[in-house]
Amino acid sequence: MKPAEIAQTDLLKLDGVTKRFGGVCALEDVSFRVRRGHILSVIGPNGAGKTTLFNCITGIAAPDTGSVLFGDAQTCLNRLSPFNIAARGISRTFQTIRLFRHMSAIENVLVGAHTQLGAGLWGILTRARWVRIEEERAIGRAMRLLEFFGLEDKAHETAQNLPYGHQRRLEIARALASDPKLLLLDEPAAGMNPKEKEDLLALIRAIRSRGVTIVLIEHDMKFTMPLSDRVVVLDHGRKIADGTPEEVQRDGRVIEAYLGQREETAA
Amino acid sequence: MSFFDLALFKKDRGRQILLLIFLVALLVPIMDRNAYRVDVLVNAGIFMMLALGLNVIVGYAGMLNLGYAALFAVGAYAYGILNTTLGVPFWLGLPLAGLAAAGVGMLLAFPALRLGGDYLAIVTLGSGEIVRILLNNLDGWTGGPNGLLGIDHPTLPFGYDFGVASAPYYYLVIVLIAALIFALKRVECSRLGRAWMALREDELAAGAMGINLVWTKLSAFGIGGFIAGMAGSVFAAKQGTVSPDSFDFVVSVMVLAMVVLGGLGNIYGVLLGALALSLLPEFLRGFEIYRMLIFGAAMIGMMLFRPQGILGEAHHRAEYSRERRRAPRIPMKPSAGPTPGAAT
Numbered sequence: 001m002k003p004a005e006i007a008q009t010d011l012l013k014l015d016g017v018t019k020r021f022g023g024v025c026a027l028e029d030v031s032f033r034v035r036r037g038h039i040l041s042v043i044g045p046n047g048a049g050k051t052t053l054f055n056c057i058t059g060i061a062a063p064d065t066g067s068v069l070f071g072d073a074q075t076c077l078n079r080l081s082p083f084n085i086a087a088r089g090i091s092r093t094f095q096t097i098r099l100f101r102h103m104s105a106i107e108n109v110l111v112g113a114h115t116q117l118g119a120g121l122w123g124i125l126t127r128a129r130w131v132r133i134e135e136e137r138a139i140g141r142a143m144r145l146l147e148f149f150g151l152e153d154k155a156h157e158t159a160q161n162l163p164y165g166h167q168r169r170l171e172i173a174r175a176l177a178s179d180p181k182l183l184l185l186d187e188p189a190a191g192m193n194p195k196e197k198e199d200l201l202a203l204i205r206a207i208r209s210r211g212v213t214i215v216l217i218e219h220d221m222k223f224t225m226p227l228s229d230r231v232v233v234l235d236h237g238r239k240i241a242d243g244t245p246e247e248v249q250r251d252g253r254v255i256e257a258y259l260g261q262r263e264e265t266a267a
Numbered sequence: 268m269s270f271f272d273l274a275l276f277k278k279d280r281g282r283q284i285l286l287l288i289f290l291v292a293l294l295v296p297i298m299d300r301n302a303y304r305v306d307v308l309v310n311a312g313i314f315m316m317l318a319l320g321l322n323v324i325v326g327y328a329g330m331l332n333l334g335y336a337a338l339f340a341v342g343a344y345a346y347g348i349l350n351t352t353l354g355v356p357f358w359l360g361l362p363l364a365g366l367a368a369a370g371v372g373m374l375l376a377f378p379a380l381r382l383g384g385d386y387l388a389i390v391t392l393g394s395g396e397i398v399r400i401l402l403n404n405l406d407g408w409t410g411g412p413n414g415l416l417g418i419d420h421p422t423l424p425f426g427y428d429f430g431v432a433s434a435p436y437y438y439l440v441i442v443l444i445a446a447l448i449f450a451l452k453r454v455e456c457s458r459l460g461r462a463w464m465a466l467r468e469d470e471l472a473a474g475a476m477g478i479n480l481v482w483t484k485l486s487a488f489g490i491g492g493f494i495a496g497m498a499g500s501v502f503a504a505k506q507g508t509v510s511p512d513s514f515d516f517v518v519s520v521m522v523l524a525m526v527v528l529g530g531l532g533n534i535y536g537v538l539l540g541a542l543a544l545s546l547l548p549e550f551l552r553g554f555e556i557y558r559m560l561i562f563g564a565a566m567i568g569m570m571l572f573r574p575q576g577i578l579g580e581a582h583h584r585a586e587y588s589r590e591r592r593r594a595p596r597i598p599m600k601p602s603a604g605p606t607p608g609a610a611t
Binding site for chain 1: 480
């Protein structure tokens with residue numbers, strides 16, 4: 001079940017990451033590692049710094065101190081632009097859906113595949129053979145991604161006309177189109193009903209079983225606990241716990257900061 | 268299956284209609300020997316080129332540009348100066364003017380790297396004016412307010428000179444528009460076209476998808492500028508003279524109105540918008556002094572009742588379903604991480 005034996009090395013390493021916005025310390029000295037093939041959940045109350053953490057990893061915000069190291073080469077991502085980081089194999093979704101709203105579902109996925117394609121202006125204008133093949137492959141692959149997410153009949157639907165649950169799934173499909181090593185999901189189950197959450201759970205497991213490492217932010221303990229290999233708990237920008245779901249659930253500080261009186265129901 | 272067949276049929280019919288329009292357009296100067304009307308059409312054609320170019324910047328990439336006339340001016344002056352000083356012939360001047368305007372366009376795009384929306388509109392407004400004022404004051408190069416005189420008309424082998432008649436320019440413009448439609452249609456359904464549109468829709472998400480925002484913005488301004496430069500060189504070659512007043516702020520606004528009125532991001536809509544706005548003042552001549560009043564009212568009415576433009580953006584770009592139809596089912600390589608469909 002847990003493919004920890006397969007890959008023992010770390011894919012992502014955060015080392016003392018601190019991020020301040022004016023006087024507010026959104027992240028303070030946060031360190032943890034993400035193992036290859038793991039699903040790691042980042043949990044914490046509102047305003048704990050979870051999304052800032054994602055922004056620091058993906059280059060949308062640069063950490064003030066500390067470093068974000070990625071991959072075998074332990075490349076430091078601190079000063080790279082978002083597109084550079086994406087090209088290295090980190091893909092993400094957003095807390096509030098950020099699809100390309102006036103583009104069709106398949107075009108959204110094709111934009112996600114941007115880093116996989118190499119056509120330049122000359123190749124596009126002359127429609128060179130390799131560009132045609134590349135494009136056909138990308139379209140075929142995008143179609144299969146949509147099938148995987150049950151969106152194949154919506155391929156030519158404009159993104160903004162899709163129902164909410166489909167938009168959430170389309171965003172994950174778009175993120176996967178770049179063939180990432182690491183997938184960051186920012187509250188993927190937000191606003192979903194229990195049935196949709198159940199489906200999403202299966203999808204995330206299926207994605208992991210294809211060799212993608214996943215970090216996800218989630219509020220719903222019932223959703224993340226059975227899914228995660230490890231859980232990192234943030235509170236007021238500080239890491240207060242880091243361990244297996246069982247360890248975290250037993251941790252006194254976590255219960256105090258986050259679970260409160262709902263200890264029994266969450267466990 | 269039937270869906271894809273339908274899409275293919277529609278696509279083919281679209282091509283047939285396009286070909287028909289093209290053939291009819293070729294006959295116009297033969298059927299109508301009125302030089303004035305043909306001349307109006309040539310000017311409409313130049314504006315259609317400009318609208319296609321601005322559509323790349325505003326329609327696809329979503330960057331509001333109020334200084335587009337500056338790039339038109341750079342093209343016109345580039346050919347004018349090259350021709351009057353070095354004797355560069357039109358057919359070489361055309362691409363060179365395009366390149367010059369593309370270069371200036373990319374230079375003017377630098378503010379766009381940091382600004383968006385209204386702020387960018389104000390900056391482009393300013394840079395457009397700067398270019399016009401430079402042309403007015405760099406007397407040594409541009410001839411100042413008098414402009415450049417004696418620019419050569421295009422010639423063809425065996426001694427054919429385009430001269431001052433309108434018909435040859437009409438055919439030149441038609442061919443250039445056809446080539447632009449062909450090229451832009453290809454770009455629209457490509458990695459580059461999708462990157463522009465993603466940029467327009469959501470810059471942050473586009474960056475997170477691995478799109479190089481700097482290069483994507485520069486390329487939109489560069490290609491938009493190239494098209495404006497070509498239109499400018501045709502304009503200069505046709506007039507035989509260029510002066511700064513031809514590249515007033517009003518030109519920028521008119522071209523923008525054509526793009527918005529026709530339908531942002533839709534090539535055919537933009538062409539229709541440019542044609543309509545170029546010809547409408549002519550059709551309204553009967554109303555004499557009320558002409559521009561009616562023209563303005565028509566624009567207001569259009570925006571009230573059809574804000575998406577004459578033709579909205581084509582969401583269902585048929586190309587994707589068509590190519591999907593031909594797409595071979597290539598098995599994924601095993602290393603390719605998320606290979607859904609391969610297993611499930």
